[in-house]
Amino acid sequence: MDLGLTDRVYVLTGASRGLGFATAQCLVADGARVVLSARDADAVAAAAQRLGGPERAVGLTADLADAQTPERLVAVAREHFGRLDGALVSVGGPPPGSAASVTDEQWRRSFETVFLGTVRMVRTVAEHLAG
Numbered sequence: 001m002d003l004g005l006t007d008r009v010y011v012l013t014g015a016s017r018g019l020g021f022a023t024a025q026c027l028v029a030d031g032a033r034v035v036l037s038a039r040d041a042d043a044v045a046a047a048a049q050r051l052g053g054p055e056r057a058v059g060l061t062a063d064l065a066d067a068q069t070p071e072r073l074v075a076v077a078r079e080h081f082g083r084l085d086g087a088l089v090s091v092g093g094p095p096p097g098s099a100a101s102v103t104d105e106q107w108r109r110s111f112e113t114v115f116l117g118t119v120r121m122v123r124t125v126a127e128h129l130a131g
């Protein structure tokens with residue numbers, strides 16, 4: 001089935017492994033190109049290589065909690081592939097533990113990443129898609 005994704009370009013966060021990487025694999029298999037990100041530079045580089053290298057996938061080492069990450073990802077998509085068609089926002093959740101055992105600082109860090117990071121990412125990508 002042709003999903004019409006050939007040469008479309010997507011940015012993905014939390015995509016060096018897990019759900020984000022699996023989604024990147026599906027997009028590339030359908031002909032799309034991807035910009036993927038996570039915090040560990042070696043894992044990002046390895047994931048981009050597994051997806052086919054610079055023709056198909058480029059990696060950016062970036063923390064979703066960083067306010068600059070959305071604009072950086074959009075810029076790489078535009079500079080490397082010349083367009084942007086959408087995004088997948090995935091990220092690791094809070095550390096495993098009960099509500100009682102997770103500290104205030106861990107909750108704050110998770111809020112910065114999972115909530116604010118996602119809101120910023122979606123807002124930035126939506127602005128660029130609208131143009």
Ligand SMILES: NC(=O)c1ccc[n+]([C@@H]2O[C@H](COP(=O)([O-])OP(=O)(O)OC[C@H]3O[C@@H](n4cnc5c(N)ncnc54)[C@H](OP(=O)(O)O)[C@@H]3O)[C@@H](O)[C@H]2O)c1
Nearest residue numbers: 014015016017018019020038039040063064091092093113
């Ligand atoms: N797997 C499931 O069946 C499932 C089901 C329901 C919900 N979920 C939720 O979906 C999310 C992803 O799950 P997963 O199984 O794909 O997790 P995973 O295998 O642990 O992968 C998480 C990915 O996110 C990256 N990441 C973590 N923190 C980040 C940050 N602050 N900024 C940028 N990238 C970050 C990780 O790389 P780095 O550590 O190098 O940054 C990695 O690439 C989690 O919140 C999980 O709770 C998962």
